[in-house]
Amino acid sequence: MEFAAYMPVWDKLTQAQRVTLASCVSYRTVKKDEVIHHGDVDCMGLLLIRQGQLKAFMLSEDGREITLYRLFDRDICLFSAGCMMRSLRVEIMVQAEKDTDLWVIPAETYKQLMEESAVLSNFTNEMMAGRISDVMWLMEQVLWKSFDKRLAGYLLEEAAIEQSIMLRITHESIGKHLGNPREVVTRMLHYFQKEGLVRLSRGTIEITDEPKLRRLSQ
Secondary structure, rough: OOHHHHHHOOOOOOHHHHHHHHHHOOEEEEEOHHHEEEEHOOOOOOEEEEEEEEEEEEEEOOOOOOEEEOOOOOOOOOOHHHHOOOOOOOOOEEEEOOOOOEEEEEEEHHHHHHHHOHHHHHHHHHHHHHHHHHHHHHHOOOOOHHHHHHHHHHHHHHHHOOOOOOOOOOOOHHHHHHHOOOOHHHHHHHHHHHOEEEEEEEEEEEEEHHHHHHHHHH
C-alpha cells in the first residue's frame, strides 16, 4: 500500500493499528489555489501530502493574509485536525499552492490511535512542537526584521523551491505571503531592481544578483 510508505512511524504501529489507519484514509487531489481547510469551522482531519505544495495562513479582520508555514511532499498538516486539540483555537486556513495529491486521515480515528500508541503520540507532539517553532520564528521575523530583509529571504526561498532564478509570481501573492500590502511589495521590488538585485517584468521576477540578495537577507 502506497500510503504506508509515506506515513511516518508506520512500521512502529501494531498490525491492528495499521489496519485501522489504512481502512479509514481517503485519497484526494486538490487544484492550485483551492482552500481545503477553513479555520476552526471544520475538522477535515490530518493531511498527508503525497506530492504538491500547501500553505497554512491566517487572515486578519481587515482581510490581510500572512503565511505561517508551507508543506511539501511527505509533510503532514496537523492544524487541519484542530478539533483533536480542544485547547487550540486558532483560525488557520490551508490552501494549495500547487496541484496536490494527498491523503486525509480522519481526526477521530487518529486521536484514538494516539491514545493507544505512545509512539504515534510522541511523534504527533514533536510535529506540533515543530510547527509552533515555525510560527514563533515567523513572529520574530515580522517583529524584528526589516521588510527588505524579509522580502530578500522570501525570493531566495522561492528560487530554492522552484529551482530557478526566474520566478513567476505576482506582487499581490508576495504581499499575501508576507502580510504586507501589494503597494509596499512593489515599491521594495523597484528598489531591488534599481540596486541590481532583480529584474522585473509582467508576472515574473528574475533574480540577477543572488549573492548580494543573500547578504541582504542576513
